[in-house]
Amino acid sequence: MSKSESLASGKDFIDTMAGISDAHDLFAVRHARKKVVDATQASQQLFFSETVDGLSVAERYIVAWYTSLLSKAPSLAGEYRRQLHQHAVSDDVLMAVEFDRVADVSDTRMRAILTFTRILVLDPKAGDQQALLNLKAAGLSTPAVVFLAQLIGYLSYQLRLVAGLQAMKALEEAK
Amino acid sequence: MSQAPIRINGFTNEVLDWKAWLDIVDLEQATPKQIEVLEMSHPQAKQQDYYRFLVHQPEVLLQRSEAYNAIMYAPGGLARADRELGAMVVSVINGCPYCVSVHAQRFEQLAKRTDSVEQVFTEPRTAGVNDREKAISHFATKVTESPESLGPADIQALKDQGLSEAEILDLLHTTSIFAWANRLMLNLGHAEAKA
Numbered sequence: 001m002s003k004s005e006s007l008a009s010g011k012d013f014i015d016t017m018a019g020i021s022d023a024h025d026l027f028a029v030r031h032a033r034k035k036v037v038d039a040t041q042a043s044q045q046l047f048f049s050e051t052v053d054g055l056s057v058a059e060r061y062i063v064a065w066y067t068s069l070l071s072k073a074p075s076l077a078g079e080y081r082r083q084l085h086q087h088a089v090s091d092d093v094l095m096a097v098e099f100d101r102v103a104d105v106s107d108t109r110m111r112a113i114l115t116f117t118r119i120l121v122l123d124p125k126a127g128d129q130q131a132l133l134n135l136k137a138a139g140l141s142t143p144a145v146v147f148l149a150q151l152i153g154y155l156s157y158q159l160r161l162v163a164g165l166q167a168m169k170a171l172e173e174a175k
Numbered sequence: 176m177s178q179a180p181i182r183i184n185g186f187t188n189e190v191l192d193w194k195a196w197l198d199i200v201d202l203e204q205a206t207p208k209q210i211e212v213l214e215m216s217h218p219q220a221k222q223q224d225y226y227r228f229l230v231h232q233p234e235v236l237l238q239r240s241e242a243y244n245a246i247m248y249a250p251g252g253l254a255r256a257d258r259e260l261g262a263m264v265v266s267v268i269n270g271c272p273y274c275v276s277v278h279a280q281r282f283e284q285l286a287k288r289t290d291s292v293e294q295v296f297t298e299p300r301t302a303g304v305n306d307r308e309k310a311i312s313h314f315a316t317k318v319t320e321s322p323e324s325l326g327p328a329d330i331q332a333l334k335d336q337g338l339s340e341a342e343i344l345d346l347l348h349t350t351s352i353f354a355w356a357n358r359l360m361l362n363l364g365h366a367e368a369k370a
Contacts, residue, residue, distance in 0.1 A: 124269055164318060
């Protein structure tokens with residue numbers, strides 16, 4: 001489903017990913033928390049909008065795809081992989097992400113971004129100042145570092161929200 | 176604080192400081208947009224490294240703060256003390272002493288007791304003074320450690336403790352957004368004792 005079709009039916013990105021529609025009681029429960037729904041959807045649009053500087057849009061989708069794969073979130077991984085078809089990304093980056101072999105990436109900037117992503121997703125305690133200095137050394141500005149950390153944080157929130165909503169939906173459908 | 180501080184497993188309910196690892200925004204040089212976003216994010220945001228670092232990206236911080244404040248402070252639904260319990264469990268599992276200290280203090284203010292705080296510091300996965308709190312801790316643990324394995328039985332377990340669908344959603348929002356909050360606090364700077 002395209003973004004415009006989703007919004008026309010009253011469904012936002014999270015509804016679409018969790019597979020919920022106004023046929024579910026859960027839809028009304030979720031949309032009763034309007035401020036949360038609106039801020040979450042606005043975040044989704046902002047993080048992939050070209051108007052915000054920091055990372056290229058292709059880099060953001062690679063980070064999103066990698067985060068979803070590492071977190072075993074198949075519906076999100078599928079969506080972000082589809083988005084990547086619209087961007088030029090080298091085969092060595094696509095292979096490295098798909099098989100979780102970040103050290104194989106030849107581009108210094110991309111390797112630094114993916115290395116940071118892996119730690120933040122899988123072992124957030126393992127982060128240190130050196131990880132940020134590595135990003136700066138690879139050419140990211142401080143605002144770009146902030147953007148990357150916020151993006152991975154947002155995705156960590158999003159994938160849990162989708163997984164929980166899928167569980168709530170499954171219980172509703174079982175009744 | 177009148178009582179002795181709680182210190183267990185590297186966590187404390189004492190007030191901590193947080194210092195950024197890279198350059199923060201100088202308030203003298205900040206744009207009007209940056210000042211506006213700082214003022215809506217937190218009452219003391221201008222004095223805190225955390226917000227002055229995140230405000231390098233004001234639009235992103237704005238949406239994060241809107242989502243966070245709506246999740247943690249919205250009226251109705253799950254009791255605010257229960258939201259703080261969820262936040263505390265997630266923060267202990269992720270190993271974020273700064274987040275833990277803030278939300279331990281909030282829990283104490285709301286619940287007027289510290290027994291659950293000591294339990295969460297000691298073993299977050301099974302913490303709780305009753306079955307309802309234990310169910311909240313169990314759910315928060317699963318959201319944090321293995322969200323891919325969440326299923327209908329996890330939701331039913333909360334319903335069995337009397338949580339409504341809307342309360343379960345509030346708990347899901349809370350525990351999910353702490354995956355976000357903890358990652359920022361842990362990876363952009365460090366906690367230290369208050370000067």
